[in-house]
Amino acid sequence: MATIERMYTMDDLPQLIDGVSSENVVGVTQYIVNMMSHPAYGSSYQWTKDDFELGCALGRGKFGRVYLAREKHSKFMVAMKVMFKSELTKGRVEKQLLREIEIQSRLKHPHILRLYTWFHDERRIYLALELASQGELYKHLKAAPNGRFNEQRSAKYTYQVADALNYCHANNVIHRDLKPENILLTDDDNVKLADFGWSAHTNSNRRKTMCGTLDYLPPEMVDGKIYDDSVDQWCLGILCYEFLVGYPPFESETTEATYDKIRRLEVDYPRFMTSGAKDLISRLLKKPSSSRITLVDVMKHYWIKENMGK
Numbered sequence: 001m002a003t004i005e006r007m008y009t010m011d012d013l014p015q016l017i018d019g020v021s022s023e024n025v026v027g028v029t030q031y032i033v034n035m036m037s038h039p040a041y042g043s044s045y046q047w048t049k050d051d052f053e054l055g056c057a058l059g060r061g062k063f064g065r066v067y068l069a070r071e072k073h074s075k076f077m078v079a080m081k082v083m084f085k086s087e088l089t090k091g092r093v094e095k096q097l098l099r100e101i102e103i104q105s106r107l108k109h110p111h112i113l114r115l116y117t118w119f120h121d122e123r124r125i126y127l128a129l130e131l132a133s134q135g136e137l138y139k140h141l142k143a144a145p146n147g148r149f150n151e152q153r154s155a156k157y158t159y160q161v162a163d164a165l166n167y168c169h170a171n172n173v174i175h176r177d178l179k180p181e182n183i184l185l186t187d188d189d190n191v192k193l194a195d196f197g198w199s200a201h202t203n204s205n206r207r208k209t210m211c212g213t214l215d216y217l218p219p220e221m222v223d224g225k226i227y228d229d230s231v232d233q234w235c236l237g238i239l240c241y242e243f244l245v246g247y248p249p250f251e252s253e254t255t256e257a258t259y260d261k262i263r264r265l266e267v268d269y270p271r272f273m274t275s276g277a278k279d280l281i282s283r284l285l286k287k288p289s290s291s292r293i294t295l296v297d298v299m300k301h302y303w304i305k306e307n308m309g310k
């Protein structure tokens with residue numbers, strides 16, 4: 001699903017506020033007018049840190065911190081990721097970051113975290129990201145009863161991630177690093193796929209690079225073989241399993257034991273898992289990548305539909 005690309009004008013105001021509740025009409029109208037009257041609206045604009053007020057820290061990553069921030073003119077809230085150039089250079093991740101920025105800034109989908117803009121000063125790089133106030137999905141999984149989501153929540157999130165990945169693949173992007181730590185949650189309980197640091201374009205050759213989290217590695221990557229965008233379907237199967245069970249299926253004490261389980265496709269489905277969930281996961285965790293269920297079929301799968309009330 002794509003977002004509307006055209007620029008709105010003040011003439012569109014009635015359409016934009018159509019359906020807004022009466023107590024919010026004044027606030028929303030003011031908000032839209034502020035946005036449209038900003039010099040950045042509809043033209044190129046060089047954003048700087050002076051355009052934003054930084055608030056509390058939302059979290060800390062390997063290369064910087066993320067702050068709640070507000071654009072001064074429109075009062076639009078964002079998550080501002082601030083990274084030090086010296087640390088990026090030391091970690092040799094400048095190229096990876098530039099690729100992440102290039103990919104994430106052109107992906108516009110309701111379940112992909114938007115990168116609104118980015119800029120830099122002498123010492124730092126700033127990424128103005130869509131705000132996902134509930135933070136990492138991982139944290140919510142750990143806090144859920146028995147450390148796992150119920151079927152309704154699992155099906156909803158699996159559907160939304162499948163929708164996001166399907167959009168990525170249609171735009172020649174493979175995510176390659178799916179896991180609950182790389183998915184954020186909004187206040188209205190919707191997921192946003194984030195962290196495109198390991199993502200790749202598919203339009204070049206199929207690649208053999210080894211990356212991503214061990215527990216989520218598909219067999220073709222364990223064996224260093226060529227792979228394509230169906231690695232994301234495998235990872236979606238692992239993710240759906242982790243939602244329902246609380247840990248990934250091939251988790252082991254050692255790297256070798258994990259690799260071994262992946263190669264032998266040794267999945268233990270707990271008794272509490274329903275046959276519908278098992279059916280979907282086993283269709284995703286197929287060793288020959290070409291036999292994995294498509295993302296469109298994941299969204300139409302009966303277990304997803306049943307649990308989303310569709």
Ligand SMILES: Nc1ncnc2c1ncn2[C@@H]1O[C@H](COP(=O)(O)OP(=O)(O)OP(=O)(O)O)[C@@H](O)[C@H]1O
Binds near residue numbers: 059079133136181
């Ligand atoms: N868009 C956002 N909205 C709300 N909170 C966010 C957002 N982005 C990040 N955070 C919070 O900040 C924390 C750190 O994010 P960041 O992306 O820097 O870390 P990370 O995923 O560990 O990245 P990396 O491993 O690439 O350094 C996250 O764990 C999350 O809690």
